[in-house]
Amino acid sequence: MSSFLAIFNMLVNLAFWIIFIQIIFSWLIAFQVLNMSQPLVRQIWSSLNALTEPVYRPIRRVLPDLGGFDLAPMVVLLGLYSLQIIVNNNLAGFAY
Numbered sequence: 001m002s003s004f005l006a007i008f009n010m011l012v013n014l015a016f017w018i019i020f021i022q023i024i025f026s027w028l029i030a031f032q033v034l035n036m037s038q039p040l041v042r043q044i045w046s047s048l049n050a051l052t053e054p055v056y057r058p059i060r061r062v063l064p065d066l067g068g069f070d071l072a073p074m075v076v077l078l079g080l081y082s083l084q085i086i087v088n089n090n091l092a093g094f095a096y
Contacts (some may be wrong), residue, residue, distance in 0.1 A: 001094045022048040
């Protein structure tokens with residue numbers, strides 16, 4: 001069971017970093033530090049969007065429209081960490 005918890009925690013951490021990198025990328029693009037006409041930037045941005053958009057889409061339908069401010073990544077991160085806490089607290093006793 002401890003290997004399941006380790007793999008689960010690794011996947012949650014991976015999801016966190018993907019979302020965090022996408023947030024930073026969106027800020028850099030918005031402030032024109034990164035240029036979307038560069039092929040590498042466009043490819044990384046489209047890859048990050050392909051990974052995160054299926055998760056964000058249902059959350060964006062529920063959240064109110066706040067203009068240019070997107071709360072979906074924060075909701076996903078809170079959900080991931082809540083799930084991680086629940087799984088770790090409930091399965092930690094079975095790990096040993």
